[in-house]
Amino acid sequence: MEFKHISVLLEETIEGLNIKPEGIYVDGTLGGGGHAIEICKRLDENGKLIGLDQDEEAIKASTIRLNEYKSIVSLNKSNFMYMAEVLNKENIKGVDGIVLDLGVSSHQIDRIERGFSYNSDAPLDMRMDRDQPKTAKDIVNDYDEEKLYRIIKDYGEERFAKSIARNIVKERTNGVIETTTELVEIIKKSMPAKARYASGHPAKRTFQAIRIELNKELEVLKETLNTMVDLLNEKGRICIITFHSLEDRIVKNIFRDNEHPCTCPREFPICVCNKKSKGKVITRKPILPSEDEMEFNTRAKSAKLRIFERV
């Protein structure tokens, strides 16, 4: 199956990276290589692109897409939480730019058997990294009602989270919930008929929540962003595209804390904690897609780009 994915905020991200032809860049979420290829086009033979994705299919697709640049490209099937280790193996101590374009690719959603889509019948899977043993089926069948409620509410911002969680647990008494269609039916039954299609597909928010929980999307970002800032060379930049308000808040707060790390009480005349700023936030407000982009690519609608520059 051809890897189909329209890159979001492409020009803005590439411009935001301020690419030096001889620089070293990391794409931590390669996907179809849409951002990566634009970086490669701007590098010379001394430049380097390190690409990471936890999905084998993304690595395969990007290997083909970036073939023309293979002498300066190194692709790794890895979670970006291991970025420092991957760079270490390549003997790279610092980089000039890092891109993260978070979330799922359209390809992952289009591959029915991956179980990301609420529009097709498939086993409940939703793993970005298919080497990990736990799947969405484990979450749906093993989490208790309170835990299901919390993730559907927090990660899905779903109004009917309580009744969805209750009905999932109730339905489990009839046997294991195996497929996306079974889950969609439970979700639909948990909402008043009038509300079902009021804001998109009724299962959209619950599926998003389970996917975020399963792939530990927020934890990984929170735990690795500071390390990424530390990996940047002087004037190196990190560009992050988020698709969820909680994700965006993590990026905003960690960038801010790296710019203003001082923890001294306000009334102190001088800083005694000695925490030094690591750089500056380039985007006081996030960069949003243009009207044209949102019309052309519905996935872009919730996208936000934030940029940080190392001192």
Ligand SMILES: C[S@@+](CC[C@H](N)C(=O)[O-])C[C@H]1O[C@@H](n2cnc3c(N)ncnc32)[C@H](O)[C@@H]1O
């Ligand atoms: C939105 S797509 C990237 C699309 C890409 N920028 C392009 O233009 O083709 C996100 C990709 O990031 C990968 N991904 C998400 N979280 C990841 C993580 N923590 N580590 C590695 N890859 C991750 C997903 O598997 C997916 O392929």
